[in-house]
Amino acid sequence: MVSLQPCDFLRYTPLYAEKLDTSLTTIGDSKESFFLGSSEGVRGQCYPNQWPSENLLPSWRQTMECYYKNVMSVGRKLLGLVALALDLDEDFFIKIGALNDPAAVVRLIRYPGEVISSDVETYGASAHSDYGTVTLLLTDEVPGLQVCRDKSKQPRTWEDVPRLGGAFIVNIGDLMERWTNGLFRSTLHRVMPVGKERYSVAFFLVPNPDCNVECLKTCCSETSPARFPPILAGDYIKERFRITYAT
Numbered sequence: 001m002v003s004l005q006p007c008d009f010l011r012y013t014p015l016y017a018e019k020l021d022t023s024l025t026t027i028g029d030s031k032e033s034f035f036l037g038s039s040e041g042v043r044g045q046c047y048p049n050q051w052p053s054e055n056l057l058p059s060w061r062q063t064m065e066c067y068y069k070n071v072m073s074v075g076r077k078l079l080g081l082v083a084l085a086l087d088l089d090e091d092f093f094i095k096i097g098a099l100n101d102p103a104a105v106v107r108l109i110r111y112p113g114e115v116i117s118s119d120v121e122t123y124g125a126s127a128h129s130d131y132g133t134v135t136l137l138l139t140d141e142v143p144g145l146q147v148c149r150d151k152s153k154q155p156r157t158w159e160d161v162p163r164l165g166g167a168f169i170v171n172i173g174d175l176m177e178r179w180t181n182g183l184f185r186s187t188l189h190r191v192m193p194v195g196k197e198r199y200s201v202a203f204f205l206v207p208n209p210d211c212n213v214e215c216l217k218t219c220c221s222e223t224s225p226a227r228f229p230p231i232l233a234g235d236y237i238k239e240r241f242r243i244t245y246a247t
Ligand SMILES: O=C(O)CCC(=O)C(=O)O
Pocket: 107, 109, 125, 130, 137, 139, 145, 189, 190, 191, 199, 200, 201, 202
């Protein structure tokens, strides 16, 4: 069994390395990407980012570190709003330590314009939901992103997600679905190839690996018992990554 450590993710991932829809028997997703984590805290020291040389990309490191800090601050605020919506204190997720040293990552993604062959079923990103709490996504003007509003219904219907200038697209992640007992359903989405190069920047707000994700008290009752057993965020994420890169 492959044992992936958090540091293994902070790197470049080549085309077809990942298959987000693990039920597919086709080749991997047609995208390449670069992952960046926090430069601060214990995590930043234990799992340093891999920076390209300053000569090659002047100021890139500072730009990305600044982006990471700012998007993290938006993510924290958003989790405060989620907590309020769930009848919890605004700082609930802070108080339980979910964001003490979070394993949140920024992912810079490039989808190539050309398709390898029209006979092969390929996706930029095959159907999936993100693993963490919420995802804040920025895209360029190239279409391709689609959402399935009702993931329990077959056959699935997909809708294009338009880009809104100056706004983030927000996805609910699977850990949030577990925390809320399905009240906040994780967003099933995919990226279709449209024959044009496309870029996006995703921020996956993943909590501390040692954070115990168990049904929130405001989300279960005698008539609506917890549907998911408690799990450590780190164990959950590691397993999802393992499957995504193994198939
Ligand atoms: O590129 C996009 O618009 C979406 C990317 C995505 O869903 C992901 O990386 O999880």
